Amino acid sequence: MIVCIAEKPSVARDIARIIGATSSHDGYMEGNGFQVTWTFGHLCTLKEPHDYTPMWKSWSLSALPMIPDRFGIKLIDDQGIKKQFSIIEGLMQKAERIVNCGDAGQEGELIQRWVMQKAGAKCPVSRLWISSMTDEAIREGFQNLKDQQDYQPLYLAGLSRAIGDWLLGMNATRLYTLKYGQNRQVLSIGRVQTPTLALIVNRQKEIDNFKPEPYWVLATVYRDTTFTATKGKFTSKEEGEEAFATIEGKPFKVTKVEKKEGKEQPPQLYDLTSLQVDCNRKFGYSAEMTLNLIQALYERKFTTYPRVDTQYLSDDIYPKCPQTLNGLYQTKFGGVPVYAEYIKPIGGKPLKKTKRVFDSSKVTDHHAIIPTGVIPQNLSDAEQKVFDLIARRFIGVFLPDCKFSTTTVLGKVDEVEFKVTGKEILDPGWRVVREDAKSKKEEGDDEKKDEDEERTLPTFVKGESGEHKPTLTEKWTTPPPYYNEASLLRAMETAGKFVEDETLRAAMKENGIGRPSSRASIIETLFKRRYIKRERKRLVATPTGIELIDLIREELLKSCELTGIWEKKLRDIEHQKYDAQQFINELKQQVTDIVRDVMSDSTNRRITITPEEAKKTKKGKTDK
DSSP: OEEEEESSHHHHHHHHHHHTOOEEETTEEEETTEEEEEOOSOSEEEOOHHHHOGGGTSOOGGGOSOOOSSOOEEEOSOHHHHHHHHHHHHHHHHOSEEEEESOSSHHHHHHHHHHHHHHTOOSOEEEOOOSOOSHHHHHHHHHTOEEGGGGHHHHHHHHHHHHHHHHHHHHHHHHHHHHHSTTTSOOOOOTTHHHHHHHHHHHHHHHHTOOOOEEEEEEEEETTEEEEEEEEEESSHHHHHHHHHHHTTSOEEEEEEEEEEEEEOOOOOBOHHHHHHHHHHHHOOOHHHHHHHHHHHHHTTSBOOOOOOOOOBOGGGGGGHHHHHHHHHTOEETTEESSHHHHGGGTTSOOOOOTTTBOGGGOSSOOOBOBOSOOOOSOOHHHHHHHHHHHHHHHHTTSOOEEEEEEEEEEEETTEEEEEEEEEEEEOGGGGGSOOSOOOOOTTOSHHHHHHHTOOOOOOOTTOEEOOEEEEEEEEOOOOOOOOHHHHHHHHHTTTOOOOOHHHHHHHGGGOSSOHHHHHHHHHHHHHTTSEEEETTEEEEOHHHHHHHHHOOOHHHHOHHHHHHHHHHHHHHHTTSSOHHHHHHHHHHHHHHHHHHHHTOOSOOOOOOOHHHHHSOSOSOOOO
């Protein structure tokens, strides 16, 4: 009998239906030579400190650092989990072969491997590796099962991540709680959590310490068009007034009119982070809410695997794209075919293929998030909005570039030069499919700037001259904006460097902090710990969060760059460029050094105890 194990019951039911296992039993389906069972996500976890030695049960500085000789796993203490595991164990003991049908990613690999280890599975294991849950993808996956050994580096990367998080989280949380929390307030420290909190705290300090300074901008209105002095800002009012005086009452003369035509490529396809960013900006959805919505769309077969960090498709997807577009062509919301008018002009013709979209070298386990071509039914309003973003982005990459004309007009009054720029859309190209859903605009949105850039200027002729109305406006420098979830996700993706440019951002992804799939839960953990709070869309550090970062002198614990380097090493383990044991040994040494340094701190630094936290117990595992 071949035993297939999926990550949740709904996925198991889909797989069972496709392979003919139609007879239901307690905890599994059977038929056609297969038994299909399931986990509920994680059934196993790394052992807790007290599972290794009784001396690690109570929190004590003398017991630190806690470094087990060998890490072990155990079942999560839950009756439902224990019952399901018992069923899985019985099936695996008798199996001729196991097919690992877990989520096709690092976490999915770890979940299933731990269950197989705990169940003492001895038979050969195959791996089902698919990027969507459509019937066609499942059938194709079963026709092309892989050897589980091919995914050993993926498992080692997941295991290294789990052990690394245990080593740092368990040791540093106990260390800081006992040393600075007066043993009354848990101070949760994590490999990804703490640098993320440091980003928010450091930005907040920048804002708090910011001293606005005045500056003056000289502009003039000629033929109902505002020209700005090219000199830029005047730092003193006197200097600005002096320039103003030299141009007042003198004619404005156009010295140059330059027109350039350009093209704008469609935006790249979505990875998880860029989708979370857009959903936060447009609809105010949290990163966690977006992840839950796109996971639901994936499980209902409408979109492909969501937990991805690439914006490219492999070349083998190209022949399937007409079929996907056909599904979108037939898609209706409220009885209206929402995408048909955009797809009609490109239907029946060879689709555009560019390296910006199709590049197998940029795809490892999974490609960018795209629709599957299955026509969506019964979507909630929120699911429809997320699907709509993905569908429009997908259609857009096959549409022509947007063509525009940029006009720059230079003028002069006396010796002072002025400039204005306008942009005119000549052919909208892919912009016809631009997301036109009503969206909540974030504070400081660039909407007005876009309008300014896209305004059409009157026709100016070099050498023309006339009256104008100069203005000298006082303005004040502004602090950097608070993080919101969108900008925090971008900063996590690029290890603290908030990068908007798509190409540069892609190059820095290797050194981001956290995985795309874990960043939402890290942000939620900071809320849960009461280290941050929301003020409208702003993410604001609480006094406890600020105090905690101030307490931490060890750069290793709060540096985005260093954590980004760890993430790079974990990815390198996955791609067989770095040794997993070396990563663990380095982390053991780093944890040992941190414990030594904090223990030798002779200052009397303490964190302020909040009443709610004082009531909390110290027990329980820390988040990452």
